[in-house]
Amino acid sequence: MKKPASIYNSRILKLYFVYLKRYYPLIDLDAIAREAGITRYQIEDSGYWFNQEQVDLFYETVVKGTGNDAIAREVGRFAVSTDAVGPVKQHALGMLNTSSIYLLLNKLHSMLSRGALVKVRKLAANKVEIIAVPEKDVQEKPYQCENRLGTFESLASLFTGKCAEIVHDQCVHRGDPHCRYIASWEMPSHQRWMRVLKLSVALEAGAAVAGLFLWPWGVWWAVNATAVIALMGIGLRIAQLERQDLIRTIQSQGNAAEDHIKEIDYRYRGALLVQNIGQATSELLDVNQLAQVVMRHIRKQLDFDRGIIMLTDEAHKRLVFTAGFGFDQEKTELLQKTRFRLDHPGAKGIFIQVYRDQKPILVDDVNKMKDSFSNRSRLFAQQIGSRALICLPIVYENDCLGILAVDNVNTKRPLTQSDMNLLMGVAYQTAVSIFGAMASKKLQDSEARYRSLYEKAPTAYFSISVEDATVINCNAAASDLLGRPRSNLIGSRWLDFFAPDQENQLRAQRTQEALKRGQAIYSEEVKLLHEDGRAVWTNLSMEPFRDPSGKIVEGRCVFVDTTERRRLEEKLRHAQKMEAVGTLAGGVAHDLSNILSAIVSYPDLMLMDTDKESKMYEPLMKVKMAGLRAAAIVQDLLTLARRGVQLQEVININTIVKEFMGSPEYDNLKGNHPGINTIIQLAEQLPAIRGSSVHLVKSVINIVMNAAEAMPDGGQILIISEFLTLQAGGNQKDRPAGDYVVLSVIDNGTGIPEEAIHRIFEPFYTNKVMGRSGTGLGMAIVWATMQDHNGFVDVKSTVGKGTIVRLFFPATKEALAPKRDAPRIEELMGHGETVLVVEDEEEHCEIAYRMLTRLNYRVTAVNSSKDALDHVERETFQLVVLDMVLGGEMDGLTLYRRMLSFNPNQKALIISGFSESTRVKKALELGAGGYIRKPFGLRHIASAVKAVLEEER
Numbered sequence: 001m002k003k004p005a006s007i008y009n010s011r012i013l014k015l016y017f018v019y020l021k022r023y024y025p026l027i028d029l030d031a032i033a034r035e036a037g038i039t040r041y042q043i044e045d046s047g048y049w050f051n052q053e054q055v056d057l058f059y060e061t062v063v064k065g066t067g068n069d070a071i072a073r074e075v076g077r078f079a080v081s082t083d084a085v086g087p088v089k090q091h092a093l094g095m096l097n098t099s100s101i102y103l104l105l106n107k108l109h110s111m112l113s114r115g116a117l118v119k120v121r122k123l124a125a126n127k128v129e130i131i132a133v134p135e136k137d138v139q140e141k142p143y144q145c146e147n148r149l150g151t152f153e154s155l156a157s158l159f160t161g162k163c164a165e166i167v168h169d170q171c172v173h174r175g176d177p178h179c180r181y182i183a184s185w186e187m188p189s190h191q192r193w194m195r196v197l198k199l200s201v202a203l204e205a206g207a208a209v210a211g212l213f214l215w216p217w218g219v220w221w222a223v224n225a226t227a228v229i230a231l232m233g234i235g236l237r238i239a240q241l242e243r244q245d246l247i248r249t250i251q252s253q254g255n256a257a258e259d260h261i262k263e264i265d266y267r268y269r270g271a272l273l274v275q276n277i278g279q280a281t282s283e284l285l286d287v288n289q290l291a292q293v294v295m296r297h298i299r300k301q302l303d304f305d306r307g308i309i310m311l312t313d314e315a316h317k318r319l320v321f322t323a324g325f326g327f328d329q330e331k332t333e334l335l336q337k338t339r340f341r342l343d344h345p346g347a348k349g350i351f352i353q354v355y356r357d358q359k360p361i362l363v364d365d366v367n368k369m370k371d372s373f374s375n376r377s378r379l380f381a382q383q384i385g386s387r388a389l390i391c392l393p394i395v396y397e398n399d400c401l402g403i404l405a406v407d408n409v410n411t412k413r414p415l416t417q418s419d420m421n422l423l424m425g426v427a428y429q430t431a432v433s434i435f436g437a438m439a440s441k442k443l444q445d446s447e448a449r450y451r452s453l454y455e456k457a458p459t460a461y462f463s464i465s466v467e468d469a470t471v472i473n474c475n476a477a478a479s480d481l482l483g484r485p486r487s488n489l490i491g492s493r494w495l496d497f498f499a500p501d502q503e504n505q506l507r508a509q510r511t512q513e514a515l516k517r518g519q520a521i522y523s524e525e526v527k528l529l530h531e532d533g534r535a536v537w538t539n540l541s542m543e544p545f546r547d548p549s550g551k552i553v554e555g556r557c558v559f560v561d562t563t564e565r566r567r568l569e570e571k572l573r574h575a576q577k578m579e580a581v582g583t584l585a586g587g588v589a590h591d592l593s594n595i596l597s598a599i600v601s602y603p604d605l606m607l608m609d610t611d612k613e614s615k616m617y618e619p620l621m622k623v624k625m626a627g628l629r630a631a632a633i634v635q636d637l638l639t640l641a642r643r644g645v646q647l648q649e650v651i652n653i654n655t656i657v658k659e660f661m662g663s664p665e666y667d668n669l670k671g672n673h674p675g676i677n678t679i680i681q682l683a684e685q686l687p688a689i690r691g692s693s694v695h696l697v698k699s700v701i702n703i704v705m706n707a708a709e710a711m712p713d714g715g716q717i718l719i720i721s722e723f724l725t726l727q728a729g730g731n732q733k734d735r736p737a738g739d740y741v742v743l744s745v746i747d748n749g750t751g752i753p754e755e756a757i758h759r760i761f762e763p764f765y766t767n768k769v770m771g772r773s774g775t776g777l778g779m780a781i782v783w784a785t786m787q788d789h790n791g792f793v794d795v796k797s798t799v800g801k802g803t804i805v806r807l808f809f810p811a812t813k814e815a816l817a818p819k820r821d822a823p824r825i826e827e828l829m830g831h832g833e834t835v836l837v838v839e840d841e842e843e844h845c846e847i848a849y850r851m852l853t854r855l856n857y858r859v860t861a862v863n864s865s866k867d868a869l870d871h872v873e874r875e876t877f878q879l880v881v882l883d884m885v886l887g888g889e890m891d892g893l894t895l896y897r898r899m900l901s902f903n904p905n906q907k908a909l910i911i912s913g914f915s916e917s918t919r920v921k922k923a924l925e926l927g928a929g930g931y932i933r934k935p936f937g938l939r940h941i942a943s944a945v946k947a948v949l950e951e952e953r
Helices: 010-023 029-036 040-044 052-066 071-081 087-094 098-103 105-110 142-155 189-214 217-281 287-301 329-337 350-357 366-372 375-384 417-456 476-482 502-517 563-608 617-640 653-661 664-672 693-709 778-788 842-854 865-874 892-902 918-926 938-950
Strands: 006-009 049-051 116-124 127-134 165-170 179-184 306-312 318-325 339-341 361-363 389-396 399-407 460-464 471-474 521-529 535-546 552-561 649-651 676-682 689-691 715-726 738-747 792-798 802-810 834-838 858-862 879-883 908-912 930-933
Touching (some): 010 029, 010 052, 040 417, 071 142, 098 105, 098 142, 105 116, 127 142, 142 179, 189 217, 287 306, 287 417, 318 329, 329 375, 339 350, 361 417, 399 417, 460 476, 476 535, 476 552, 502 535, 502 552, 563 617, 649 693, 653 715, 653 738, 664 693, 689 802, 693 715, 693 802, 834 865, 892 918, 908 918, 908 938
Parallel strands (some): 834 879, 879 908
Antiparallel strands (some): 006 049, 127 179, 306 318, 389 399, 460 471, 521 535, 535 552, 649 689, 738 802, 792 802
């Protein structure tokens, strides 16, 4: 839809306002404007133009408010008596006669309206014809014709003091093609006398000619002399009247010029003020300082007694005093502590109203408005003491930032609409300056945050030159990543920081070439070199950065350190590998345990009945020892499977070292490696640790055996125990802070290559000859043992210089148990107690039956859970020896639960070829007194049965 044309200048509507203010003082002009859908801003702006619909609505509102249907013509007649039409009156007064004014109408009318084309034709000295032709598509209303008619009438009064007479014989509203006005006015008095003079001169000339023939010579001279004197008198009167008219016109022109000069000066000062404010605040970012500068310039260049700027807080809930002038200390303190609530619906007052409506207001008398104030605003107005004031919103793009207000309490100079117009420009410039300051401050804060994020980011950032691959900029994380100060990194070639291996260098070159082509690189795995020489694995992403013209100016690279991730992934792979091997080892260990039961147990039974002098004694002992060695291998498999380590004992690590030094394994080591010198350095008063002495001795044996193997030509093995406290933080990746007992084994052997160190804990990895010097399980068993003891292993090695293996055990404050001598077999014999053996394999059932019978127990053996329940239901057994793995529907845990339903105090001893599983632990929690693992010897089962029977329930 086509937008209506704006064809009527605001001066026309302003003329109505001035007229209404003078002749209808009770009418609310702001209400008129609001109802007409226009603003006082628009009316006061001489450069603003309205369309036909707006002007029509305004006129209807005025007629409705005044009840005067003829007001349009009255306002037209009023035009020349006010400055409302400003330039029109100035042009009119510039003409020295009435006809000149009318002949200039085509120009003057265009200043007020573009709705009609006006043409003027002079008909006589005091009469003109005026033709007004409406423009195409313009539909003027009758009231506009009447208003124009009134204006034409009033123009003559500027010189004659009376309105012109207008004959309006043709009108577009009566169907004519145009409006025609015949304007005539009274001649000025000097012009009328001039006509008399001209007529008198003509008569005198005629009389003089005729008198030559009719009158005597003396009479002719007397008559002519009298006539000349009379004509001279008329001429003097004409000159006097003309001089009076001229003086009146010049005075009018002078007054208008003086007023115009004053207006120009005032406007100039306003424009200069706005310019000065813009210049003075252009570099200010502090809003408070900016407001103070604005107040200082207003005070200096405008004649107001007091001024104030109040801005909103960050939440836009309060108006807060920001700057002002002209207030004494008491009133300044009042302003500083007063907060005008913007979020409270009941808050009322001039400042609140101006802020909410975003419209300026000129108040002639504050007291007249007090009834509309809230109590708080009424008290504030009384304390401040303002009578009349101008208050303007400080608005930028429909966002109100605060208010600006001025008043004159001392000079009492009336505040005018011109003052408000001037201050509107000041308020707008203030809004622009404040918004600019806020935007600049936000930009600086944003840049500071970005810089802080860049500088303090945990990820390494580099800016790389396209041409020579130099580092343009980098952050602190980049310095930490490479272990070099930023000053050394900036200006150096980033390609020099890549590890020297061929594949890595190729990746670096590909990245730089991609940068030159403007291609991005994502998630490229590259290896960098730290200042200390170690390799740092990173994930590289690079984006080319272009200037506005599209030229590539630099590459922006992100390096994410993946070294730790790779280490954790390797650790996870190792754990998964150990879990898989452990699962296999656990199953094999279970089967071997069942097979070895006969090999270990039967020799014990046979040796009890065999004399040491018998030929069978030594073979039986060898069979038993072979079974025990096989059982030790099974124990290694269970350790590898992370099963079977029970941290029941409180141990001193020095005792473990001493047990190793007295073991057959150490004797074998000395025999096989005579060139080895072992040095022991054990710390005194070490804290205890909780663990399994059997597994710990085995770990020491494995480590020392490896150290000996690494010194084929002899050397030195140093075993050290000490106490250490690890602090949190630092480079301790898998080392929790705390107190540790540390056992170190140090050799000066061949060492371990760097690439092999991370593999020494893998099962079956070995650089020894399989079957001659090891199985490859030694260090894997050490790793599993340390995991079970909640500790960790640290290995450092240098090829050609030796290896250091350190075992870290968490220290405990528990006291060591007193050492007891192993009881003799006679002390472990039973006293006829009843024992029920439940074992699903007949061979194992037979072994347990024979052993317990030999130990003087009354034994009943069954090989099914059903038979076991039948026996328990019929009779009471002092002890049940229960295999955890049973064929059929029930395992040992389920069977034990059923037995407890018959006898809640039933004692039990659990046996299994597996390690201590979750099911075993639950059985122990239910009340089972102990657990032994297959294969077991006579002394082992005797001690376990005795302990459970003697346990109080």
